[in-house]
Amino acid sequence: MSDDPDLDQLREATDHGDRLDEAAGADVYEDLRESMVEYLEEIDEGGRQKTVSVWDGDIAALMAALEDHPEHLQAYGEALREELDLGETGTPDRSEVLRLALRLGLREAAPDDMETARKAKQDHATRGL
Amino acid sequence: MSETLRAATFLDKGGTGKTTTVAHLGVALGELGHDVLLIDLAGKQGDLGKHLGVFDEYQDQIANDEAWPNIATVFDDQWPTIAEKLGDKATADLILSTDEGVDLIPAHPGLDSLDAELGNIDDARERYTRLEAFLDEYVDPLGYDVVLIDLPGLTNNVSYNGLWAAHSVIAPVEMGPFEAEQADALRRDLDKIREAFDVTIDLSLVLPNKVDTRTKLAEEYLEAFREEYPEAMAPEYVPYSQDIRNATEQGHTAFAHPDPSATASVAQAAYLDAAEVLVERLQGG
Numbered sequence: 377m378s379d380d381p382d383l384d385q386l387r388e389a390t391d392h393g394d395r396l397d398e399a400a401g402a403d404v405y406e407d408l409r410e411s412m413v414e415y416l417e418e419i420d421e422g423g424r425q426k427t428v429s430v431w432d433g434d435i436a437a438l439m440a441a442l443e444d445h446p447e448h449l450q451a452y453g454e455a456l457r458e459e460l461d462l463g464e465t466g467t468p469d470r471s472e473v474l475r476l477a478l479r480l481g482l483r484e485a486a487p488d489d490m491e492t493a494r495k496a497k498q499d500h501a502t503r504g505l
Numbered sequence: 506m507s508e509t510l511r512a513a514t515f516l517d518k519g520g521t522g523k524t525t526t527v528a529h530l531g532v533a534l535g536e537l538g539h540d541v542l543l544i545d546l547a548g549k550q551g552d553l554g555k556h557l558g559v560f561d562e563y564q565d566q567i568a569n570d571e572a573w574p575n576i577a578t579v580f581d582d583q584w585p586t587i588a589e590k591l592g593d594k595a596t597a598d599l600i601l602s603t604d605e606g607v608d609l610i611p612a613h614p615g616l617d618s619l620d621a622e623l624g625n626i627d628d629a630r631e632r633y634t635r636l637e638a639f640l641d642e643y644v645d646p647l648g649y650d651v652v653l654i655d656l657p658g659l660t661n662n663v664s665y666n667g668l669w670a671a672h673s674v675i676a677p678v679e680m681g682p683f684e685a686e687q688a689d690a691l692r693r694d695l696d697k698i699r700e701a702f703d704v705t706i707d708l709s710l711v712l713p714n715k716v717d718t719r720t721k722l723a724e725e726y727l728e729a730f731r732e733e734y735p736e737a738m739a740p741e742y743v744p745y746s747q748d749i750r751n752a753t754e755q756g757h758t759a760f761a762h763p764d765p766s767a768t769a770s771v772a773q774a775a776y777l778d779a780a781e782v783l784v785e786r787l788q789g790g
Contacts, residue, residue, distance in 0.1 A: 380590065382590065383587070383590050383591070386583050386586060386587050386590070387573055387574075389581075389583060390573075390574070390578050390581040390583050390584075390587065391573045391578070391615070392577055392614075392615035392617075392618045392619070392622070393614050393615065393617075393618075394549050394614035394615070394616075394617035394618065
């Protein structure tokens with residue numbers, strides 16, 4: 377990798393392998409998409425919880441402190457909405473801040489996976505139309 | 506020479522000796538004193554690099570993730586931005602020196618998906634002129650006398666780019682009925698390109714190779730080709746030579762053979778003659 381982030385992006389966008397490699401790469405996302413569509417169906421049918429739990433003492437303490445200081449919670453929430461280009465208004469709560477933070481983190485770290493998740497949601501939403 | 510001459514080997518048929526022809530004509534041009542660059546667009550297998558002994562070196566670069574940018578990158582619409590950021594080394598890094606006096610831009614696995622990517626460009630002229638733009642802007646300033654391009658043995662977006670960029674075709678042919686048909690088809694293709702896009706692509710050299718004149722049929726085909734392509738025929742045919750096959754397997758051309766056989770010597774002379782008339786024809790002589 378170079379010291380120039382723009383050049384790294386150009387490289388990522390223009391560096392192609394052969395078709396067999398690329399087809400194998402596409403299959404990986406296809407499997408992920410299908411899997412997510414299945415779980416979305418399970419959730420719809422009540423066979424799976426919609427909650428996600430994490431064990432993390434530091435984050436738990438931060439969230440508790442933010443709830444004690446709502447102006448900071450609001451600042452976090454609004455910053456996350458802005459980063460994610462969400463037009464939502466109103467006072468963000470603890471749950472929304474966590475949800476958006478997870479989403480933003482995953483999108484930054486693994487944009488292809490998140491794009492696949494978006495397609496899976498789209499597939500699920502348009503199923504049966 | 507002040508202007509870089511270009512030609513591409515093409516025939517819509519596999520196994521006619523295109524890559525062997527580019528390697529040997531390239532080295533022959535070098536022997537005649539020209540500064541030569543070869544470009545391998547013939548497919549990810551990188552056969553031209555094998556002929557010239559640089560295949561392993563480039564495979565190592567690919568394995569070590571050091572082969573970017575590469576020949577496939579120059580077709581990307583982002584190439585001018587990449588070249589601007591990397592400066593002079595953008596194009597210089599694409600080129601390998603070989604022990605046989607010619608330089609090479611080797612094939613890269615990215616060529617495999619290139620045809621489909623070019624197919625996504627809606628405007629036909631834009632789709633077929635990416636290589637020409639690269640040669641005009643980035644290769645011609647390097648001052649090579651001749652650029653020879655090895656194309657895939659089929660008609661696709663990559664081979665059209667090569668034909669369009671070179672404006673000049675070398676058709677290596679074997680002496681058989683299918684080659685005659687393919688050479689006719691090539692001429693029809695060139696006419697079609699001329700009509701559709703107002704671009705003239707000349708058939709500059711028809712080079713019979715792997716000719717076994719012990720068979721009467723080969724002599725007859727040779728004569729038929731001479732009648733059909735009097736202006737494009739090479740002065741001599743290249744005879745079948747086991748030395749050429751062996752040389753290829755050992756990663757060099759027949760010119761590097763220390764003690765060439767009689768047929769290899771005849772082949773060398775035929776390539777040198779062909780190289781000489783090719784330059785004359787490319788110069789409009």
